[in-house]
Amino acid sequence: MDGDGKRHRILMVSDFFFPNFGGVESHIYYLSQCLLKLGHKVVVMTHAYGSRSGVRYVTGGLKVYYVPWKPFLMQNTLPTLFLTFPIVRTILIREKISVVHGHQAFSTLCHEALMHARTMGYKVVFTDHSLYGFADAGSIHMNKVLQFTLADFDQAICVSHTSKENTVLRSGISPQKVFMVPNAVDTAMFTPSPERLSCDEIVIVVISRLVYRKGADLLVEVIPEVCRLFPKVRFIVGGDGPKRVRLEEMREKFSLQDRVEMLGAVPHAQVRSVLISGHIFLNSSLTEAFCIAILEAASCGLLTVSTRVGGVPEVLPDDMIVLAQPAPEDMVRAVKKAIDMLPGIDPQMKKLYSWDDVAKRTEIVYDRAMQSSKTDLLERLPRYLTCGAWAGKLFCLVMIINYLLWCLLEYLQPTEGIEEVPDIRLVYAHLESVNDMCRIQSEGN
Amino acid sequence: MKQRARVMSSGVYTYKHRCEGGVDIHDVYVKRSTFRVLFSYVGAAFLIANVLHALLSKERLCINSFWSILFSAIVTKCLQYKPVKKESLLIMPTFGVQLEETFGATFYSGRVHRQFVPIGKILKPLLNEQVTPVTCYWNLVLLLHGEDKLMCVFQNLYPPAKMMVPIWKSLCTFTNSGGTGHPIAPQPNVEHIHTDQDIH
Structure with a gap:
């Protein structure tokens, strides 16, 4: 967080982002746009989509890192546990990130980035967008991965109360750490027809x-x-x-x-x-x-x-x-x-949900995450041990190896050697200046 | 006419800027450890030994031989030493720019690779953020007419952005003036610029 105590520097991580299309992608995009409007810095990290690789700026000056890892199944990158650590670390340092926000339970990039961020001592927030079962082999496996990720996190977000209940049951985390922030709709884009349709057909x-x-x-x-x-x-x-x-x-x-x-x-x-x-x-x-x-x-x-x-x-x-x-x-x-x-039926649009409201509620979750205490590896390891007789020990081993890898990376490329990028806030800065100009002109008149 | 050089250093990189005979010369040097050269030879020897071992024991060839060669190839690649010790950009008014790679510390020592890009071919110089599967860094690139790929000014070295900003500014001045403008003269009294300069 910045000196004014309000501004966060957020890294959104998920395998799912534009040009792929769906609920998670829209959520990340609209939430990022509204957070930018609120004055936060937002950077998105996802995997490369075809030839779309490298750094891109989208609407509102939102910066997107398309990391050249190819997806292997359902737009997910190959789970490698440790291989994404160097790039995640570089982005976290060069963008001076304060909060890492992962999206979607079946995004491998999200899980890996959250694990690396925790190893480096960053605050992490996770949003679960889907419901899962408890009985089939796929769900059991997925729930174990979720348990691992959420064993040592700061705050989690679910998009409905049902989703919150499902996530709490699957991962065994405390419900006090899970917030419910719903999705929203772009009411400027989805407006009713100006003419009422005939009911003949x-x-x-x-x-x-x-x-x-x-x-x-x-x-x-x-x-x-x-x-x-x-x-x-x-x-x-x-x-x-x-x-x-x-x-x-x-x-x-x-x-x-x-x-x-x-x-x-x-x-x-x-x-x-x-x-x-x-x-x-x-x-x-x-x-x-x-x-x-x-x-x-x-x-x-x-x-x-x-x-x-x-x-x-x-x-x-x-x-x-x-x-x-x-x-x-x-x-x-x-x-x-x-x-x-x-x-x-009255086809008038009702403003029940807005992305601005979602962003303000998410901001509260970030504030709460920033208030959580810093913990070192030895304090965090016992949390993984509670994940299961064998799984707990395995998770501890993974975290220890990850910590050693971090030490190695610090030795090979010290943090001071990674250049920080200047902040570019093009559109909103421009809009604010235009608004100021208009205000000055109207006052002058 | 030769002017006093402007020097900037950061980590293993050193940047020098000078003007000689109307040519604007930007040099970037890298300091490499002699151990890296030694490791490079060790890696090559390890690969050769593994391949020879596999060839000489034909009757005992098995899948392990393949894995052994693959492993040694990966080790050799990791230890591979890039023999480039200096990369330069020469801005020649009215002509274009020349990229130079100078080799050192191996049997390539002293060899120079040169590549000339005529002024008419350069659309714009750009400071680009490059992302690889393991890292991201700033790179100075040229956007060229009729080419679908960007041309990297520094092919082997990754100098920090603060060193590339003055080079990029020189290139911008050069391309904006249609190649006829004078190169940016170095500041006469600046011997050393501290590395904590910001890039804005």
């Missing part, structure tokens, strides 16, 4: 990745039934994925080519134009920690029908959403209820 919009987790199989059963019951209903399906074939098969089988329009992948800039062409937004996800998609739809004035899973029931008030169990017959019932509700 009801358009139901679905925009999601067509994968199992997003309930594409549920759609295959719900769409023909809704089309059979309501002859005036038409579907627009946006998104792509492995389950798209099943949806197209369904369309052929029930001869619904003129009532189910398949758009394929929809670029984020065009999502609003698709949303405002419909009356109802249908979300069929089987698991969601928050679901930004329903927020975007509500912001565009659509009535939402969604599965009652994860943190979805927490997102919107009852007059803006109809919830159903993730079963075809209950979904059809919910769609029927939504069609009946439609004439009484």
Whole structure:
């Protein structure tokens, strides 16, 4: 933190950032933009995407390090434990970082960066964006990794109360250290249609990745039934994925080519134009920690029908959403209820969530993290021992090796030998000066 | 006409700036430990010994021989010594710039590699942040006409940014004036500039 006691220097770390697109990427981007506006310094670290490698500046002077480590599975870098230490250390020192903020439980780069940051004595904050199970092999493995990362952290953030409960149960951490900060929506981008649509034909919009987790199989059963019951209903399906074939098969089988329009992948800039062409937004996800998609739809004035899973029931008030169990017959019932509700819906945008609010709440978490006491390796090791009979010892060993590696790096390239980069705050500084100019002119007049 | 040189040092790097016969010369020297040269030879000998051992014991060749050669190749690569002791940038008014690499401390000693870039080809000099899988550093590069890649002014050395700023400013003045302007003359009384200067 700077001398004024307010300004943080934050490194956001995740394998998921633009040009990849999704909830985590949007969260990091919008949160960073709002934190920059609040006067903090924000730097993003992610892996290289194709030829996008090196340092890039995006909107608002947000600096992004695309580290040339190639992703190997689902946009994740290969877990190497120690090999990312030199680059993480260099970035932390040259950008004079005070808080390291990792995003997403299945980002290997995030876990490794948080581990290195803790070894170097930095304050770390972690945001969990997804829900996980407890029983399958993948979840057990993931939960153990999460337990390791969160064994020695300062504060954690979850995007809904359900997500907080899930994270606390999976990692065994104290709930007092976990904050709930929801996602938000860019209300300037997602605005309702200026003209109210006619209710002669009801358009139901679905925009999601067509994968199992997003309930594409549920759609295959719900769409023909809704089309059979309501002859005036038409579907627009946006998104792509492995389950798209099943949806197209369904369309052929029930001869619904003129009532189910398949758009394929929809670029984020065009999502609003698709949303405002419909009356109802249908979300069929089987698991969601928050679901930004329903927020975007509500912001565009659509009535939402969604599965009652994860943190979805927490997102919107009852007059803006109809919830159903993730079963075809209950979904059809919910769609029927939504069609009946439609004439009484006021499509005015409600400012329930804003990224500025998210940034202010996150700022409080950073303040809390900065207040936590500094601990050395010997004080931190017992925390890892509690992670399990064998796992605890293994985690301790990993941290000891990491500490020795840090000492070696300090010897080979001392901190003084790493050049610090000057702070560049282009856009907001410029905007502030323009605002000042306007104020001076108006006062003069 | 020869003017007094401007010198700046930081860590193992030393920067010298002088003007000779109207040519603006920026030299960056690096101090290398003699142990590094020795280690480099040890690494090469280790690799040769491993390869010869594998070739001479043909009947006992196995997968371990392959791993042994691979391991020795990695060790040799890590110990490899870059024999460049000096890199220079010569700004020649109306002509262009010349990049020079001077070798030393090995059998390459005294050899100089030169590369000339005509003024018409240079679009802009840039101070660029370069990111590798293990580190990131500042580098002075040239943006060239008709080339899809940037050209590094210092191919082998990584001098600190504070040493590259005066070189970058000289290049900016040179390119902005279309190559006809006079090179920036060194400040006559500055013998040594402290390393705690900020780059702004």
